[in-house]
Amino acid sequence: MNKRQIPVVVLAGFLGSGKTTLLNHLLHRSGGTRIGAIVNDFGSIEIDAMSVAGQLGDSTVSLGNGCLCCAVDASELDEYLERLAGPAAGIDVIVIEASGLAEPQELVKMVLASENPHIVYGGLVEVVDAAEFDATRERHPEVDRHLGIADLVVVNKTDRVPGAERERLLDVVRGLAGRAAVVAASYGRVDVELFFDRAPVGERVGQLSFDDLRDDDATADRADGASVAQDGDAVVLPGERAEGGCSGHAPHLHSAYESLSFASEAPLDPRRLMALLDSRPEGLYRIKGHVDFGASDPRNRYAVHAVGRFLRFYPEPWAPDEPRLTQLVLIGSGIDVAGLEKGLDACRADAPHTADEQGMWGVLRYVQEDEETAEADPEA
Numbered sequence: 001m002n003k004r005q006i007p008v009v010v011l012a013g014f015l016g017s018g019k020t021t022l023l024n025h026l027l028h029r030s031g032g033t034r035i036g037a038i039v040n041d042f043g044s045i046e047i048d049a050m051s052v053a054g055q056l057g058d059s060t061v062s063l064g065n066g067c068l069c070c071a072v073d074a075s076e077l078d079e080y081l082e083r084l085a086g087p088a089a090g091i092d093v094i095v096i097e098a099s100g101l102a103e104p105q106e107l108v109k110m111v112l113a114s115e116n117p118h119i120v121y122g123g124l125v126e127v128v129d130a131a132e133f134d135a136t137r138e139r140h141p142e143v144d145r146h147l148g149i150a151d152l153v154v155v156n157k158t159d160r161v162p163g164a165e166r167e168r169l170l171d172v173v174r175g176l177a178g179r180a181a182v183v184a185a186s187y188g189r190v191d192v193e194l195f196f197d198r199a200p201v202g203e204r205v206g207q208l209s210f211d212d213l214r215d216d217d218a219t220a221d222r223a224d225g226a227s228v229a230q231d232g233d234a235v236v237l238p239g240e241r242a243e244g245g246c247s248g249h250a251p252h253l254h255s256a257y258e259s260l261s262f263a264s265e266a267p268l269d270p271r272r273l274m275a276l277l278d279s280r281p282e283g284l285y286r287i288k289g290h291v292d293f294g295a296s297d298p299r300n301r302y303a304v305h306a307v308g309r310f311l312r313f314y315p316e317p318w319a320p321d322e323p324r325l326t327q328l329v330l331i332g333s334g335i336d337v338a339g340l341e342k343g344l345d346a347c348r349a350d351a352p353h354t355a356d357e358q359g360m361w362g363v364l365r366y367v368q369e370d371e372e373t374a375e376a377d378p379e380a
């Protein structure tokens with residue numbers, strides 16, 4: 001192998017499992033290793049890319065709006081790989097953060113197909129949300145297949161499950177992951193050597209090849225066929241190619257999901273937003289972005305994350321020149337996108353210059369001091 005080839009690691013995992021958190025951990029702990037990141041957001045507002053951009057400057061590129069796995073052609077990815085892998089960028093490893101609905105094998109195929117002589121496929125890392133794992137598998141049996149082709153599985157959010165349950169989950173994941181290494185983590189804190197030491201991935205017996213992935217597609221066709229029959233009609237995303245958009249195989253995970261991107265220059269009313277979030281429909285699985293509550297807290301913007309029934313706000317001081325905006329991406333299955341948009345529109349504050357201190361209590365219920373402390377990397 002050409003020693004100067006840059007490994008390209010694909011970082012995948014279901015919606016909200018902790019991919020961006022893990023990527024940020026790698027960036028904080030990378031030491032002298034320079035990481036280039038390619039971030040693929042599902043919604044048209046690039047929340048994930050924004051969450052890592054501060055760390056990376058020119059070495060982050062964003063492939064927004066829609067799953068990369070359904071890109072009409074891989075040339076955009078090639079172009080970004082070219083940019084990051086060029087000698088001028090001085091990058092040692094490239095991480096592609098997939099959207100939470102991407103089909104990992106399609107991304108791996110794209111990297112394997114690249115003719116860029118400066119890169120080499122560096123493995124597939126799948127992140128699993130320990131707290132949501134059983135429910136996600138039930139809804140999406142394809143998850144088993146994704147774990148089966150991974151080189152490393154990170155069972156994240158172990159802080160959210162008790163010890164005995166954690167062991168059971170790890171056993172299940174090990175069973176599904178075959179020869180891949182399985183590590184438990186919270187807040188994506190894995191040993192960075194797992195990513196940056198090129199030897200283990202290269203030495204993996206039976207590293208994925210195109211042929212393996214073709215076999216995998218055949219399995220996928222069977223598995224997805226079964227799951228679609230259970231789930232009923234799949235909804236096709238507006239602006240995306242229809243199910244089977246990557247021709248020749250079964251519908252992708254994201255063919256059953258829709259997303260809504262919402263932006264507002266007017267601040268949101270905390271009470272109205274909380275009423276909307278507290279009554280959010282089951283199918284609305286993922287919400288991310290940040291909220292401007294105007295005079296109710298002029299110093300902070302509130303990053304928001306919902307994953308299933310889990311909801312958290314994270315107050316973050318506004319940067320001095322940052323435009324005061326609310327930007328949200330909502331992703332779900334069987335959701336009433338127009339109704340949600342109307343609901344969000346109605347959350348705009350009527351009196352944005354009047355502070356509603358009591359109204360903010362409803363938001364502050366979902367801010368957890370302990371968790372924030374826990375999230376800070378003790379070794380950083």
Ligand SMILES: Nc1nc2c(ncn2[C@@H]2O[C@H](COP(=O)(O)OP(=O)(O)OP(=O)(O)O)[C@@H](O)[C@H]2O)c(=O)[nH]1
Pocket residue numbers: 013014015016017018019020021022048099100101156157158159160185186187188286288305307312
């Ligand atoms: N309790 C707990 N929360 C976590 C952990 N890791 C991540 N989170 C939280 O989970 C939410 C989603 O994390 P992200 O890193 O944005 O997840 P993601 O996989 O990038 O999300 P998508 O790109 O939307 O698929 C955020 O609120 C994180 O702070 C963890 O180990 N424990």
